[in-house]
Every structure is written in C-alpha cells, then in structure tokens.
Amino acid sequence: VGALVIGQAAVQAGIVSPAMVIVVAVTAIASFATPAYGMAISARLIRFAFIISAATFGFFGLILAFFLMIVHLCGLRSFGVPYMSPFAPFSPSNFKETFFRSPLWAMNERPRMVVGKNVTRQGENQKPQPPISREMIMTDQKEGDTHES
Known part of the structure; x- marks a missing residue:
C-alpha cells in the first residue's frame, strides 16, 4: 500500500511517468514467482540496472541495456x-x-x-524394440479369463 501511495505522489509531482510505476510494480510482483533464491537476487540486480537505464535514457536506454545484456551472454x-x-x-x-x-x-x-x-x-541399434514374442502375454490373458475367482 505504501508503494502505491509513494508511486502516486511521484507521478503527481512529475518525477516519474505512470508507465514507470506500472513496470516497477509488475517486476516487483513477478519477483515473487522466482523459484530459486539465488536466481531472484541476480534478477533483482539486473532489474535495477534496467530501471536505472530506462529512467536515465528512456526507451533508448532500455534497448541499450537489453543489447548489452545479450552481448554479455554471448561472451x-x-x-x-x-x-x-x-x-x-x-x-x-x-x-x-x-x-x-x-x-x-x-x-x-x-x-x-x-x-x-x-x-x-x-552405438548402433540403440532403438528400443518391442518384445520378440507376445505369445506369453496372450496365453496369460486367455488363462485369466477361464479362471474363477
């Protein structure tokens, strides 16, 4: 609730855009869906880098941060x-x-x-094969039909 009040005040003061408040809220909610704690920490750091670049340079900063992340992953x-x-x-x-x-x-x-x-x-011939003879299975079924329980 406090984040909503602060976000609304920041939008009315003209410090951030309403879209920025929505993006930050969605990423904060999405961080709860991360299954591994270690992965959540690294995702949080990356999220802060993206937020800072988007706040500084706008959409161009967001694209630039994404490009730099892809370059880093390729290396x-x-x-x-x-x-x-x-x-x-x-x-x-x-x-x-x-x-x-x-x-x-x-x-x-x-x-x-x-x-x-x-x-x-x-090796060769690694494909799974069915049993060579199904005769044993068929005889068991026929015998099961004739037996009384």
Whole structure:
C-alpha cells in the first residue's frame, strides 16, 4: 500500500511517468514467482540496472541495456561451450535439435561445440524394440479369463 501511495505522489509531482510505476510494480510482483533464491537476487540486480537505464535514457536506454545484456551472454562460456550456443555462434547442424528434439535413440552425433575426436554419441541399434514374442502375454490373458475367482 505504501508503494502505491509513494508511486502516486511521484507521478503527481512529475518525477516519474505512470508507465514507470506500472513496470516497477509488475517486476516487483513477478519477483515473487522466482523459484530459486539465488536466481531472484541476480534478477533483482539486473532489474535495477534496467530501471536505472530506462529512467536515465528512456526507451533508448532500455534497448541499450537489453543489447548489452545479450552481448554479455554471448561472451560467457560454460565448461568451454558458448552460453548462447547454437544461436551465437550460429551452428546450423546443432540448431535442428534446439526447438524440435528427436528421440534419444535417433540422435547419433554429438553437438559440434562439445565434440572432440568421438563424434558418435551412441552405438548402433540403440532403438528400443518391442518384445520378440507376445505369445506369453496372450496365453496369460486367455488363462485369466477361464479362471474363477
């Protein structure tokens, strides 16, 4: 309630715009939906950076902060693999497994970013097969029908 009163007073004084109050309120409410505490802390810091850049430079500052965040994410590496892979650097061979995943038995090659000498992910004939004979199942069902309980 106090935040609403202060926000309304700041809008009437002309310090901030009504849109800024709405954005700050939505981001504050959305911060409660973050499941991990460590992630909430980093999201809060990023949120403050975005709010300061938007308050200083307006919509241009918001776009600039977003661009700088994307550049930073493209420069990160996790275990030697680019964080934004396969988007940056773009790798068409790995891009096919990004949105539409094949079954595990159909993915035979490792991603190009993590491959060393061994390109093959798994051996031959790894596709799951049904049981060779269903005869045993059918006889159990027939016997179950004739037995009285």
